[in-house]
Amino acid sequence: MTEVHKLLTIVFETSDELDRESEVYRRLISARLKYEDHFDLQVTSENLNTSLLTSIVGGLETKYVLFVRDSHKIPTNFLATVIDYLRSRTVYLAEPHMYTAGIPRDVTATKMEQSYFYARDTDIYGVAFNTGRLRDALEALGDIDRSALYVSFRLYWSIGTVKPLPVGYSVATNTKAAIGSQLDPATPRLFPMVSTNSIELRTYMVRFLAIYLRGLRGEKRTAVSTAHLRDLITTFKLDKLVSLVQPLQPFEASWITWLTGSEKSAFLYKQLTEADFYLQFSDAEKPVTGDVDLYEIEFSDMDVLINKAYLSHKVRPSYANPAVYDFYSRSISPNSSIIFFDRPMQADDNAEYLYEYFTSNHPEYANAYFALNPKSADWTRLKAKGFNLIPIFTRDFYEKFLESDLVVSSQIYNLRYKGKSLENSRFVYLQHGIQLNDMSDWIISKYFDVFVATGKLEADYLAKYAPSETLNSGLPRLESLEKITQEGRHLLFMPTWRFNLNQVSNEHFTNTEYYRAIDGLMTDRRILTYLEKHDVTLHVKLHPNVESRASLFQFSQRVVKSEASYREAIASADFVFTDYSSAVLDASFIGIPIAYYQWDSNDFFLDQPYESRLDYRTEGLGPVFDTSDSLIEYMTSEKYLESSSEFAQRNERFFEGVDPKRINAKIVDRMLSL
Numbered sequence: 001m002t003e004v005h006k007l008l009t010i011v012f013e014t015s016d017e018l019d020r021e022s023e024v025y026r027r028l029i030s031a032r033l034k035y036e037d038h039f040d041l042q043v044t045s046e047n048l049n050t051s052l053l054t055s056i057v058g059g060l061e062t063k064y065v066l067f068v069r070d071s072h073k074i075p076t077n078f079l080a081t082v083i084d085y086l087r088s089r090t091v092y093l094a095e096p097h098m099y100t101a102g103i104p105r106d107v108t109a110t111k112m113e114q115s116y117f118y119a120r121d122t123d124i125y126g127v128a129f130n131t132g133r134l135r136d137a138l139e140a141l142g143d144i145d146r147s148a149l150y151v152s153f154r155l156y157w158s159i160g161t162v163k164p165l166p167v168g169y170s171v172a173t174n175t176k177a178a179i180g181s182q183l184d185p186a187t188p189r190l191f192p193m194v195s196t197n198s199i200e201l202r203t204y205m206v207r208f209l210a211i212y213l214r215g216l217r218g219e220k221r222t223a224v225s226t227a228h229l230r231d232l233i234t235t236f237k238l239d240k241l242v243s244l245v246q247p248l249q250p251f252e253a254s255w256i257t258w259l260t261g262s263e264k265s266a267f268l269y270k271q272l273t274e275a276d277f278y279l280q281f282s283d284a285e286k287p288v289t290g291d292v293d294l295y296e297i298e299f300s301d302m303d304v305l306i307n308k309a310y311l312s313h314k315v316r317p318s319y320a321n322p323a324v325y326d327f328y329s330r331s332i333s334p335n336s337s338i339i340f341f342d343r344p345m346q347a348d349d350n351a352e353y354l355y356e357y358f359t360s361n362h363p364e365y366a367n368a369y370f371a372l373n374p375k376s377a378d379w380t381r382l383k384a385k386g387f388n389l390i391p392i393f394t395r396d397f398y399e400k401f402l403e404s405d406l407v408v409s410s411q412i413y414n415l416r417y418k419g420k421s422l423e424n425s426r427f428v429y430l431q432h433g434i435q436l437n438d439m440s441d442w443i444i445s446k447y448f449d450v451f452v453a454t455g456k457l458e459a460d461y462l463a464k465y466a467p468s469e470t471l472n473s474g475l476p477r478l479e480s481l482e483k484i485t486q487e488g489r490h491l492l493f494m495p496t497w498r499f500n501l502n503q504v505s506n507e508h509f510t511n512t513e514y515y516r517a518i519d520g521l522m523t524d525r526r527i528l529t530y531l532e533k534h535d536v537t538l539h540v541k542l543h544p545n546v547e548s549r550a551s552l553f554q555f556s557q558r559v560v561k562s563e564a565s566y567r568e569a570i571a572s573a574d575f576v577f578t579d580y581s582s583a584v585l586d587a588s589f590i591g592i593p594i595a596y597y598q599w600d601s602n603d604f605f606l607d608q609p610y611e612s613r614l615d616y617r618t619e620g621l622g623p624v625f626d627t628s629d630s631l632i633e634y635m636t637s638e639k640y641l642e643s644s645s646e647f648a649q650r651n652e653r654f655f656e657g658v659d660p661k662r663i664n665a666k667i668v669d670r671m672l673s674l
Contacts, residue, residue, distance in 0.1 A: 021505035103168035126169035160198035180215025336405035474658035492573035594622035
């Protein structure tokens, strides 16, 4: 009897042990009730690369293969839709609508236009490939990185357009667009040189190129040659699509333009008051001098130097062109419109405190606005305080932005309206926290006229990349932050989050080291005995990403979930500790002792998008504990109440240059001088 092979193999990639209660796994398995005879499920805990894919595909006997990652999202009808489509026809591939965030209820309403194509993740996941055709393509494309295989497959088989199935698939994160992607170190090329006129494929390719270059700023080395990149840009006319890259990856847009063979080496990046900021690219053998050296990137055929230069306004392409409005031509005055904002749904951060100071001390500026979503819980509170509120990201907001002379915020958003952006107008960045991690690639990419720092250590770090823009003033919220004296003592624990836990089930979550470390501390008998004996309460301020799982933690009469704002929770505590959060520095600033409980210090930064630049043990403003035993001994013996000359000196050095009584005044002086 001839053996009947199933239609589809699903290769399920897990980052750790299989989480059988995760939503994505359960939704795949639930399809077995009706479609068990049609598909097999193959689980792998290895990271899929081209070599492994070749091995897996070579051993398959099903007609199609589909790759799914455990951190992704699929709807309940995903597999049914794919199987029903595949069993009625023979195709090269079948794909859903692809998203980086939530999946809309009606995916068919998604407009298939360039904005969709540019935002679409182009990895292999979610796509059902014809196994035989993928096997053939891999024989020719074995030197292509896995992340480029989907586009390369379509190039190889001349598949210019694909109509998505009426179902969605989400990779559940847009981190790749922010920090880039890293190819297998041995990868010599991005795509095969198989010509196409498909605007869809060319859009995918220019996005992939931009994200590859973004990741390369972190890696600093690649087996790819600049000659190959130039050939790609020329062959597929990617230079015609740089306008798609500009809004989200402006640094890479300049890089791509230089790679086209442009005779220019300097590209205007950010207009400033005194002189403009340009990115300069050059061959290391013929270097172009600048003010700040940023990168030396080693390609297989040459080393590329990238630096930052502050050049005269007269160099600006649009300088003295009456057809191009100069948003710096009008100086800031009491007639100016100024917009402040924190997060869209939440105030109570640096912009709110600076706005309050500014409007109280400079009432002559009658056109100062604070932007917020009217549905925010802070809207009524700020309205009662007399804030001049405007709904954020509405038509009115953008019209106010167009006529404004300055934007001031603790967040950086991609504001663009009728030719105006943060690239060509004034912006003061107040920050939300303090730069404890190495975010230099991110800093270099962003537009700002002023970047507020807190203390000499941070200011020196920022000045390496933005010497003209860095202001060592301190964060506005610190000026009005004072220790709150209240009845009863309490301690505060503020653990941060772990990116790799976003999609796990509650069952899996409670088995993670993260959960066990936090809940274990909350339920430790030694702590509970200490709290009861000394009439102390331990408040736990969960990270927003953990709020939905709060019921999994074992709170008690003495260990309570904090519902206070970060400001109130910190200011009223006698002792604050965290794992890695910079929020505890607010406590240290007003003399509240802090500490770090880093149970996973050996692995934490392996799963984070950024690396730490602070040595917590030698530069931290409080002691560091690796084990719960050492932390508990420190707490229960009340050593946190003892003064420490070492940490006092570190605290003074960390906040050097910040005058607690003139933080807001210093920022206002700078912003009004722009």
